[in-house]
Each structure stands twice: as structure tokens, then as C-alpha cells.
Amino acid sequence: MVPTLVERARAGDEEAFASLARGAGDRLLAIAYRILRDLGLAEDAVQHTLVLAWRELPTLRDVDRFDAWLRRLLVHACYREARRGRRFAANVRVLPVDGPSAPDTTLSVVARDQLERGFRRLPPEQRAVFVFHHHLGLTLPEVAEELGVPLGTVKSRLHYATNTLRAALEADLRSPIESSREHLA
Amino acid sequence: MSTDRLRPTSDFDRIASAWLADGPIELSDRVLDAALREAHLTHQRRRLAGPWRTRLMNRFSSASGRIATALIVAAIAIGGSIYALSRSGGTGGPGGSSTPNVSSSPGATTALVETSPAPSPTFIRSAPPESIPPLTARFTSPRNGYAVVLPAGWTAIPASQAWLPGTPNGWGSAVNDELIDPARQVRFMGTSQPLASGQSGAEWVQAYVDRNTPCTGEGPTPEQTLIGGQPGTIDQNGCLSAHDPRSLGGRVYDVVVVVGGRGYNFEMDGQVDHAYLLAVLATITFNPASAVH
Numbered sequence: 001m002v003p004t005l006v007e008r009a010r011a012g013d014e015e016a017f018a019s020l021a022r023g024a025g026d027r028l029l030a031i032a033y034r035i036l037r038d039l040g041l042a043e044d045a046v047q048h049t050l051v052l053a054w055r056e057l058p059t060l061r062d063v064d065r066f067d068a069w070l071r072r073l074l075v076h077a078c079y080r081e082a083r084r085g086r087r088f089a090a091n092v093r094v095l096p097v098d099g100p101s102a103p104d105t106t107l108s109v110v111a112r113d114q115l116e117r118g119f120r121r122l123p124p125e126q127r128a129v130f131v132f133h134h135h136l137g138l139t140l141p142e143v144a145e146e147l148g149v150p151l152g153t154v155k156s157r158l159h160y161a162t163n164t165l166r167a168a169l170e171a172d173l174r175s176p177i178e179s180s181r182e183h184l185a
Numbered sequence: 186m187s188t189d190r191l192r193p194t195s196d197f198d199r200i201a202s203a204w205l206a207d208g209p210i211e212l213s214d215r216v217l218d219a220a221l222r223e224a225h226l227t228h229q230r231r232r233l234a235g236p237w238r239t240r241l242m243n244r245f246s247s248a249s250g251r252i253a254t255a256l257i258v259a260a261i262a263i264g265g266s267i268y269a270l271s272r273s274g275g276t277g278g279p280g281g282s283s284t285p286n287v288s289s290s291p292g293a294t295t296a297l298v299e300t301s302p303a304p305s306p307t308f309i310r311s312a313p314p315e316s317i318p319p320l321t322a323r324f325t326s327p328r329n330g331y332a333v334v335l336p337a338g339w340t341a342i343p344a345s346q347a348w349l350p351g352t353p354n355g356w357g358s359a360v361n362d363e364l365i366d367p368a369r370q371v372r373f374m375g376t377s378q379p380l381a382s383g384q385s386g387a388e389w390v391q392a393y394v395d396r397n398t399p400c401t402g403e404g405p406t407p408e409q410t411l412i413g414g415q416p417g418t419i420d421q422n423g424c425l426s427a428h429d430p431r432s433l434g435g436r437v438y439d440v441v442v443v444v445g446g447r448g449y450n451f452e453m454d455g456q457v458d459h460a461y462l463l464a465v466l467a468t469i470t471f472n473p474a475s476a477v478h
Binding site: 012014017018021022025026028029030033034039042043046047048050051052054055056057058059072073076077079080082083111112115123124125130131134135148149150153162165166169 | 197198200201202204205206207208209210211212213216217219220221223224225227228229230385386387388391407409410411414415416418444445446467
């Protein structure tokens with residue numbers, strides 16, 4: 001069904017494109033938000049992606065690659081929004097850091113806050129790789145193919161992103177006593 | 186949360202996945218409707234070059250086609266050389282070799298020849314800006330890792346030097362491949378450079394855009410577009426170029442894209458418009474591995 005819609009949209013059928021956009025919109029927003037960590041920027045990126053997709057659809061050669069092609073357009077729209085917005089720091093949502101609050105089934109509030117802060121320090125290229133790998137569940141070669149960058153670059157970006165986030169988390173996990181000992185030593 | 190240090194990989198992956206699971210789940214109708222409205226007002230980019238490009242590729246894919254093309258190229262090269270020698274008394278000069286095999290002679294001036302049957306290279310002076318001439322002649326950069334298809338009859342001056350990071354590449358620079366139509370009304374320029382160590386593609390693009398002179402053109406700036414299927418940026422979008430003594434007049438378009446670890450810059454100026462630019466950009470193919478470092 002999707003290839004048919006893609007083919008029709010590629011031929012200029014606006015209704016077919018609207019169906020594709022409705023079907024893809026939520027998925028695109030999910031990715032854009034996770035890269036940009038800002039709902040407004042993410043919505044702008046998705047809107048820009050959909051317009052660009054409509055304009056460029058006739059150049060898409062393999063309709064089976066529509067989703068991957070769309071995601072690549074989205075990632076570049078996210079890069080654009082990241083550069084244009086530069087609002088990450090201003091939008092950091094500071095959560096209460098009085099210590100671990102009520103038990104979270106998966107992750108503490110403090111850990112979430114540390115991850116959020118660490119993630120916002122990453123350049124958008126590293127964020128994209130991290131999201132594609134950890135959220136979309138793509139393998140690194142798949143990430144490389146989707147983003148159109150060499151595998152080594154993907155590995156490098158993921159490595160830096162992971163180190164940054166692990167450091168942020170581990171800083172949170174150290175107890176005050178442990179930190180004092182490190183200072184004394 | 187435990188005060189234990191994170192165990193490698195598994196704990197971190199679990200935490201990262203759990204953290205990433207949170208987020209909005211639905212695109213608002215407002216955004217979707219706005220996108221569809223804007224799309225409704227946006228013309229799709231047609232694959233103007235489709236039929237001729239297919240013929241071109243088929244022709245080049247056969248051995249006989251390559252031989253025929255080589256013979257044409259050789260004949261023109263010999264004829265051009267004889268002509269150049271007769272004009273210069275055999276002392277050489279700015280004309281240089283006129284072999285269309287530009288890949289083998291960087292820095293030389295060459296003429297692009299048709300590579301598909303029966304195109305009519307009637308463009309230029311009297312044509313309205315929206316008239317896109319048949320794009321039939323392929324130019325393969327000898328050192329910058331790309332190829333582009335332009336109207337037949339254009340003159341090519343391939344780059345003879347490397348474009349070093351942080352250095353300018355204005356019109357007339359030896360780091361550019363410059364191609365111009367016979368009436369000197371439209372010009373195309375292309376060049377590339379490797380990204381600096383540790384530099385991301387977006388950083389390279391941003392550094393380039395920051396260095397470039399801002400201007401008000403006919404379209405939004407920056408504009409995202411596809412260049413040979415790769416997402417790129419138009420950072421000068423139809424600016425009037427009358428104040429630049431090196432310009433042909435008309436409008437200037439400046440485009441950047443990063444492919445395979447190289448930053449590419451393409452420009453068109455003169456009697457060119459947005460549609461013409463996009464048609465040319467669509468013909469570009471990248472081969473970063475072939476670039477000369």
C-alpha cells in the first residue's frame with residue numbers, strides 16, 4: 001500500500017501525499033523531538049521535512065526507501081533547526097534535584113535530569129546517531145546508511161555521545177562521601 | 186538509583202532506552218495542516234533530466250559507446266590543438282589543450298561536448314530565465330570528486346589547485362572548476378575540500394555560511410535542497426551580483442553540501458534562475474574517493 005501511495009505522491013497526487021504525511025508525522029515528530037529536545041523546534045523540523053519531501057519526491061528513485069529517505073531529510077532539518085535555534089541551553093528544564101524522589105519504575109528523576117543536561121551538550125550529529133541507535137534500534141551500519149555517513153563516523157559519534165552521557169550519569173551516581181574521598185586522594 | 190557505578194553497556198543501554206522512550210506521541214493537526222498547506226503551494230521538482238540522462242547512461246554503459254565517445258573526443262582534441270597552434274604560433278598560451286577529457290588535464294581550458302543525441306544547444310542570450318537548456322554534456326572534475334551535466338558547448342577550466350580549509354574560493358580562483366557558456370551569460374563553479382579532523386558536516390556548512398557574504402536573494406536563505414540526492418544548503422539564493430566586478434551580472438546562487446567527508450561548494454551566476462539551478466544540481470554525482478588531496 002505504501003509504495004502505491006508513494007508512487008502516486010511522486011507523480012503529484014496531493015491526497016496521496018497527505019496520507020503519507022499523516023502516517024509518517026507522528027514517527028517523524030518522535031525522532032525530531034528526541035534529537036532536538038524541544039517540541040517547537042521538533043515541529044518546525046517536521047513541517048520543513050514534509051514540505052521538502054513533497055517538493056523532492058519526484059527525485060526519489062526507490063519508493064521502497066521512502067521511510068529512510070524521509071528520516072534522512074528529517075535529520076538534516078533537525079540540524080538546521082539546531083543551528084538556527086541555538087535554544088538548547090535556554091530551554092533546559094531544571095528538575096528538582098533534592099535527591100532521588102519516589103521510586104521510578106525505570107529511571108530516577110535525577111538520572112533523567114542528568115541525561116537531559118548531558119544530551120543537550122551534544123552536537124546534533126551525535127544526538128542523531130544516538131537516537132537512531134538507541135531509540136530506533138538500528139545497527140550501526142544501518143545508521144550509517146540512513147544518515148549517509150561513513151560507519152567509522154557513526155561509531156565515533158556514538159562513542160563520544162555515550163561517554164558524555166555516561167559521565168553525566170556517573171557524576172550523579174557518586175555519593176557525596178565517595179566524591180570527598182576522591183578529592184582527598 | 187543505586188550508588189554503584191554503571192556496569193558497561195547493558196545498564197547504560199537500558200537507561201538510555203528508558204530515557205528516550207519518553208516524548209510526544211502525536212504530531213498536532215496544526216503542524217500537519219500547515220505542512221500540507223505549504224506543500225500545496227509548492228511545485229514539485231520534476232525530473233527534467235530523466236529521459237536524456239537515461240540515454241546518456243545507457244550510451245556510456247556500452248563499450249561501443251565509450252569507443253565512439255573517445256573517438257569524438259580525440260578528433261576534437263586534435264582539431265582544437267591544431268587550431269590553437271595556428272593561433273599562437275606554437276608557443277602555447279591561455280588556450281592550452283582543448284581536449285574534452287578534462288579529467289586528464291586539470292587547469293586546461295576545454296569544451297564540453299554533447300553526450301546524448303540531438304540536443305539543441307540553443308540557450309543563452311535571448312532565452313527567458315526560466316528556459317532551461319538541454320543538459321547533455323558531462324563534466325567530471327579531475328580533482329574535486331564530482332561530476333555535473335551542463336549544456337553542450339560550454340567551456341571548462343578545471344581546477345589546478347587544492348582548496349584548502351579556511352581559504353577563499355572566489356570566481357577566478359584556481360581551486361575552482363569553472364564552466365561557462367559560449368556567450369558568457371551563465372557560469373557554473375564547483376570545488377571541494379576535506380573536512381577538518383573532528384569537524385562535522387554541519388559545522389563545515391555553518392563555517393562556510395558564516396564566512397560568506399550575506400545577501401538578499403529571490404528565495405529564502407538558507408534553503409535546504411537536494412544536490413545529486415544529497416541534502417544541501419543554498420546559502421545565497423538568487424542574489425543580484427551587479428556590484429561584483431568578477432560577476433557576469435544577473436543572479437548568484439551559492440550552494441554547499443557535505444558528502445563522504447568532503448565539503449562541496451557550487452555556484453551559478455549570470456542569466457540563471459532557481460529552476461535552472463535546481464536542474465543542474467540534480468545532475469551532480471559525487472565521488473569523494475576520486476578527489477585529489
